[in-house]
Amino acid sequence: MYWIEKELELWAGASLERSLRESSTVSKSPGYTVRGERVLLNMSSNDYLGLAQHPAIIEVMREALLTEGAGSGASRLVTGNRPAYGRLEAELADWQNCEAALVFANGYMANSGVIGALVGRGDVVFSDQMNHASIVDGIVLSRAEHARYRHNDMEHLRTLLEKHRDKRRKLIVTDAVFSMDGDQAPLRELAELKREHGVMLMVDEAHSGGIYGLRGEGLCHELGLQDDVDIHMGTFSKSFGVYGAYICGSRTLIRWLVNKARPLIYSTALPPSIIAGISKALVLVQNEHWRRERLYAASKLFRSSLCNAGFKIGAGDSPIIVPVIVGDNAATLRFSGALEKAGIASVAIRPPTVPDNTARIRFSLSAIHTDKELTDTATLIRTIGLQQGVLHP
Structure with a gap:
């Protein structure tokens, strides 16, 4: 070597x-x-x-450690799906005004797992060239065609959509706020193109969740576009100050991911203490x-x-x-x-x-x-x- x-x-x-x-x-x-x-x-x-050292979050995590133990012990589809998971996902769905939610171990696994569950060979993903590496790797692992459009260039995206109009399944995916420049995706234009071309739309709110929206729901909600987005993704490792990630969308989407998202299926569930900390952070994000x-x-x-x-x-x-x-x-x-x-x-x-x-x-x-x-x-x-x-x- x-x-x-x-x-x-x-x-x-x-x-x-x-x-x-x-x-x-x-x-x-x-x-x-x-x-x-x-x-x-x-x-x-x-x-x-500034929530990572919040005493209320630390306290609920400490209590969960003492009562539930250090680890979950298995994947969620085996015996790792503790009751706190269901409560948190119901709270997340209510927060995002979606039908259902699903918690993943982290943002990288959420993005790679969801993309791989939705598209494959014969499909195409339209991805902003400045999207996060987890999105890029998710596309590569899915084996779908990767159609990268120039950063925030909607005319280029329109050209690519026309070029690939005969593909089986089509997905547009973008960061809401791009992590290295801090600029925003043109979400209104993306929503219009989604409707015009009949494609799925996924938005990564990792750097905008907790920051935008009346209750910190994210940029899609601040712009009133939440109903135009099929897959809402966000993380708990930034504004929430804890760890993990979520996907929100329809009940059908979540059912599909439970059966097809490999990083969820084949990974040990997050420890109960982490879930407890996220739940407390969600309350603080909405109210403070x-x-x-x-x-x-x-x-x-x-x-x-x-x-x-x-x-x-x-x-x-x-x-x-x-x-x-x-x-x-x-x-x-x-x-x-x-x-x-x-x-x-x-x-x-x-x-x-x-x-x-x-x-x-x-x-x-x-x-x-x-x-x-x-x-x-x-x-x-x-x-x-x-x-x-x-x-x-």
Whole structure:
């Protein structure tokens, strides 16, 4: 296996090699993380609403551990389907105003499992070229034809729909909010194309669930398009601060997935403590509106500060993702390292996660960040950007 070492050398030479680094939470300061002996302001977390350290969630998880044990012991179709699953799925269906819901172990398994259950050889999936890797891999595993349309380009999608109009089953799938740029999918136009061409529509709300909508239902609900979407997907690992994922839709869809979604069928069920934590988080997401309001205010402040400093910011306006585009891989790594030395945890995102020559620092905001933390951080980022040559006076 000598070839692996040679490939890794090439990878490292292009400033693309990744490595695992330990991070720890700071119990009394949930907006911070510890690396080595350094306490850093955490600007790379997906804990958008600040729920990961919520004492009420931790308490119900502790109680479930004591009463239900550490693990579920089997897949859901064997003996792992504890009563708490059914209660949670009923709550999720009510929240999403859908007929039924199904919980998966994580978002990757949900996307790959659902796509593989809905399409196969002789079918086609129309996928935005900036969709998450779990969507891409789900399409590959399904063996359906993968028709990628240019990012948010509805005319290109229309052309592909016409080209493949004779395929057996057709599915459009898109992120609602794209995780590396923070921009939104044109959901109204996608809904129109779905109706016009008679195709299925699946929307991944991983980065918009909990953030948009009156009760945090997601971008589809905020735009009033929930009834146009056949498959609603979302995760519990971001705004919910826990772990897992869900699919919401018709009862027929959920029945089909229970029988055909291989990652669900052949995986051990989530531990009861995780299900308990999700259920509590769902209550908080729906009722604590101030978290969304705080997040929007924090995002506006931080984004405007970086824009005024002269940084090249991604085109999106997401309240959770503020990407500073650097371009060069090595320069982005140096910038990230300098920020860490200054007390800011901000990870460099490089290809293949993002297109070539668009390496960036992806700042992620949380409702628990204070205005002072954000303004001080923006000032520090500007200073280091000038020192690193990322920002020019």
